[in-house]
Amino acid sequence: MEISFVRIDDRLIHGQVATVWVKETKCNKIIAVSDEVAADTLRKTLLLQVSPPGIKAYVVTIDKAIEAYNNPKYADFKTLFLFTNPTDVLRVVEGGVPFKSVNVGGMCYKEGKTQITGAVSVDKQDVDAFRKLHEKGIELEIRKVASDPKVNLISKIQDL
Amino acid sequence: MIGVIVGTHGKFSEELLRSTSMVFGELENVAGVTFEPGESVNGLVDKFKAALDTIDWSDGLIFLVDLFGGSPYNAASRIAANYENMDIVSGVNLPMIVDVMVNRSTEQLGDLADLAIRAGQDSMKSFRSIKNSQTEEEL
8 A cells, every 4th residue: 555645634534625635646445444433324424435536445444454554455545644633643654654744724622632733732741742743753844725825734733 | 826806796705705714814915896786797797807916826827706797707708808817707606715715726717617617506505405305425
């Protein structure tokens, strides 16, 4: 399996963003990775519905994502991986999936989170996970849409 | 990059472009033209021409307008009729504009017009009917 792109966006596939990113990243499959969403029939149904035409989408648990990455049956997959949070990304990386770069698109504000850009808010758990990903040499860049300039996430969480 | 002018009844075009930038990001080589109550089609032709002056259309230009046969369509036709590298697509909606933004740097004008129409049509779906026909494939 080829890793086309890795994105954290707590809305996962939404609107035409998936279409724009799909074109930009030239993927042919979308795998949304979340234990929570994989167990939620309605959210899962919606995600599968809104995947762009011609692109097969899957919603899987973290364990399943690691297993699928290592399965030679999926050698022709050019996959856009979607996550809702960095802790899940870390778990997949620790499971042996070699992400080189992670795009952070949207993590909405909730009470107890710190807003670091217009579209990205983080809590302590997120910061810890991002730091560990950074220590592994993985690029962490904030961009909402493909044409935005890349913002280095680590520089934004230094003082948190 | 093919230039884009969105023309509609009322301020719809301006708002459509604002909404497009929410999805796509900053827009370049794009203009919006509004047709306000009481304006003449001649006036609208002038507004389109003024918009055209702000755009680089050396690779072609596509007008995206709301109603087929409406005043924005008619006014755009009067301009497009004089140039080979212009086309007009009616029925503009947000998915259509986003798709045009995504593809206008790599496609030729004729293909872009086809893609725009397909994107507009393909975006119309019923939740219920998809849900009833959906089959899930496991990894």
